[in-house]
Amino acid sequence: MDPVNVREFEALARERLDPVHYDYFAGAAQDEITVRANESAFVRLALVPRVLRGAAAPALDVTLLGADASMPIVLSPTAFHRLAHPDAERATARAAAAAGTIMIAAMLSTVAIEDIAAEAGKVAADPTLWFQLYVQPDLGFTEAIVRRAEAAGCRALVVTVDSPALGRHERNDRNAFHDLPAGMRCENLRELRGGEPGSVRQVVLSPEISWRHLDRLREITPLPIVLKGALHPLDARLAVERGIDALLVSNHGGRQLDTMPATIDQLPFVAEAVEGRVPLLLDGGVRRGTDVVKALALGARAVAVGRPVLWGLAADGEAGVTRVLEMLRAETAHTLTLCGCDGPSAVTRDLVREVRCCH
Numbered sequence: 001m002d003p004v005n006v007r008e009f010e011a012l013a014r015e016r017l018d019p020v021h022y023d024y025f026a027g028a029a030q031d032e033i034t035v036r037a038n039e040s041a042f043v044r045l046a047l048v049p050r051v052l053r054g055a056a057a058p059a060l061d062v063t064l065l066g067a068d069a070s071m072p073i074v075l076s077p078t079a080f081h082r083l084a085h086p087d088a089e090r091a092t093a094r095a096a097a098a099a100g101t102i103m104i105a106a107m108l109s110t111v112a113i114e115d116i117a118a119e120a121g122k123v124a125a126d127p128t129l130w131f132q133l134y135v136q137p138d139l140g141f142t143e144a145i146v147r148r149a150e151a152a153g154c155r156a157l158v159v160t161v162d163s164p165a166l167g168r169h170e171r172n173d174r175n176a177f178h179d180l181p182a183g184m185r186c187e188n189l190r191e192l193r194g195g196e197p198g199s200v201r202q203v204v205l206s207p208e209i210s211w212r213h214l215d216r217l218r219e220i221t222p223l224p225i226v227l228k229g230a231l232h233p234l235d236a237r238l239a240v241e242r243g244i245d246a247l248l249v250s251n252h253g254g255r256q257l258d259t260m261p262a263t264i265d266q267l268p269f270v271a272e273a274v275e276g277r278v279p280l281l282l283d284g285g286v287r288r289g290t291d292v293v294k295a296l297a298l299g300a301r302a303v304a305v306g307r308p309v310l311w312g313l314a315a316d317g318e319a320g321v322t323r324v325l326e327m328l329r330a331e332t333a334h335t336l337t338l339c340g341c342d343g344p345s346a347v348t349r350d351l352v353r354e355v356r357c358c359h
């Protein structure tokens, strides 16, 4: 049976995936408290709609760092799409470009960034790709990969800062899953020195990465910089002071520090700290159009989705990703209509209220 919502896509993906790879995608750090919190926090927020506003049918498009997106939903960077489907990031890139939205391509992709960009270019005249970076202590490599992303046409750098060490995933430990299967590589890592070219083991997640590295990035590239994974309001403020262009409020889908707050619970604190000076995006647990509208109400310009895209990809390649994106688009439009809003910018803080109940 065809899935009718994102959760049913997860069930289908689970049937189709090697259980070890399903665990890699679904899993999170330690007790997996944060990954569960991301979804359950949305349940504790109620939407309080306005009525009789005579609103026009909603238009969903938004502008993000100068790029137009057809809806306030973009694709979070996720590693290793080839584990989900042989078409891998090529399929994801086509689906995102055809949907008119932004794909944040992961540095740890199993298709090279140049090939991802070429694929997106086949289905849209002007697709928007952003490139996610783990700053490497090998600054020569970091600069080289930034140049590759620029040359491939990426329009922003999304620098992930929640990973001074790799999160401990007990599912992966139990399954002894610590590397890509033979024949799959991280195609962007070919130039990284040390170890086998393209092996994920070459990637260094280092606690020594600091604001100085961000300053250096600022010097070497004209691309806008999005900070992904700063949750503390003091860091959000520092980011604005340092000239960061946008924040992606994220706890890495619960895969790094377990017991971080749900992103939707933390968003108001980050929004208060940045005072509207930079746009905010949010990811973590977005599974419904109602979740999208709640995030907009609490201060996000747009949301990003990680696992839902992987479920679509695993279930049915490009067509599956397309279905997932279109479901979320339709649900968001429907939710806006039911809230009396004619678009994302009409969503105000007062439409959301915290409730005690648990459904």
Ligand SMILES: Cc1cc2nc3c(=O)[nH]c(=O)nc-3n(C[C@H](O)[C@H](O)[C@H](O)COP(=O)(O)O)c2cc1C
Binding pocket: 024, 025, 026, 038, 076, 077, 078, 079, 106, 107, 108, 132, 160, 228, 250, 251, 252, 253, 254, 255, 283, 284, 285, 286, 304, 305, 306, 307, 308
């Ligand atoms: C399988 C998987 C791989 C991921 N790989 C990366 C990555 O390489 N870089 C990164 O910044 N975030 C990565 N993330 C985190 C996502 O960008 C995103 O923050 C998270 O998945 C959002 O939560 P959601 O899955 O509930 O939508 C990954 C997440 C998953 C599930």
Ligand SMILES: O=C(O)C(=O)c1ccccc1
Binding pocket: 079, 108, 166, 200, 203, 252, 255
């Ligand atoms: O799985 C992840 O979430 C991720 O970001 C990652 C980080 C290092 C190696 C492989 C994946």
